[in-house]
Amino acid sequence: MNFHILTLFPETVENGLNSSVIGKAMEKGTITVKAHNIREYTTDKHKKVDDYPYGGGAGMLMQAQPVFDCFLSVKEEIVKRSGKSPRVVYVTPQGAVFHQSMAEEFAKEENLVFLCGHYEGIDERVLEEIVTDYVSIGDYVLTGGELPAMVMVDAVARLVDGVLHNGESSQTESFQGPLLEYPQYSRPEEWRGKKVPDVLLSGNHQKIEQWRLEQSVVRTKERRPDLYQKYEILKNCENHLLKNKLFHMDMLEALRRGNARLLYFEEDGVLLQEKNSGAYLFTTKDRTSGEKILRSIFSDPPQREKVKLFVSHQECMNAFLCEFFSINLEMECIQAVYTRKEPLPVKRGMDIRKLDAGFLSALEKHYHGYVEAGYVESQLKSGVMYGIFEEKKLAGFIGMHKEGSVGMLEIFENYRNKGYAKALEAFYINLHLKNGWTPFCQVETENEKSLRLQESLNLYMAKEQLYWLGK
């Protein structure tokens, strides 16, 4: 990922970001950070870049011309390489407040431009021309945009694959949710009479996890009552969905893995948006409640148009959904869930490995699922695809769908009936268990073979079907 920072103080930004984790990521080439000096673009012979504001008022304003010309030069370079105009973030106290989900959204970009103001700000006309996002780092005023831009670069860069821990995918990062982190301790075991809590020395991982969660809850309640309130709502929603656990596992896992934007929760229904796929997941008591909920959440027609993927848990909603969102019914599925905590045995001698980009054409050739263009490539790049090999040759593969279900399983024709599908799925279920997740699959209703495979691995099926709808 490439960060481009337009500033009057390039050395502040470069010096501030060239050490530690971000500095190392720059050295490795995982990210680039380039500061562009706006002053170099002024047409003023004295190199002036600011002037008094019309109408009076304190301080000076940065003028439109040097900012615009600096941006055009950076944009030209970006378009030449990527074919796409970049997102331009103006860092300003008059913006939306930066938060983690904004960082996650920015981390999906290949190029990101930050425009740093100084003095009293920048001539509005150039902002209207070039800015796509107005963002503040908090409700206080700093002397310039350089520190806020550095804060955002740091928060976004650590989400880029390979910056924090090599090869770990952000799609498999464990759930932090709305809770603050628990307290941590290192050696020595006793310091100034204070002992490390016994449980942390016990070696019992389940107990340690439990203790850490309790500490997180206590700390959040004390220090951030606003976040604690959100946590309570999520917990109540989780308990509501747990009344039909197998059927709602997709929604439960989106919540637990921290991938859900909760849009509605009452006794009559739950609507959330899964962040990786953008899919809306919905369950409701009956058709009347369902319609009422969706009409209130999507009251604006432009909002409705943005809905590209929708998972409905009730068949009675489908006709309404098709008309309301102009989408079509694409797939009927049964949800199968691995409810145990113990890993599954994987047949001995199976050669299963993570797949890299070199396998793209094999995967694209053999994957038969109903997905949009670029889907297989995107899953492969995010590090969630695994292959099974026979005598070093790829014999089949498995992966995870964007919304979190185990899937994308294919065994190539000459390698069938050798137990490879079962080995791959058992292996993948174990991966999800290691993340602390509940593994689940969504199997097309008529896929008898896959349904039998789920049964043979002791997955439980939900009684009711769910429905994928899309554009």
Ligand code: ADE
């Ligand atoms: N520039 C000055 N103060 C700022 C803030 N709080 N956030 C973003 N940019 C700023």
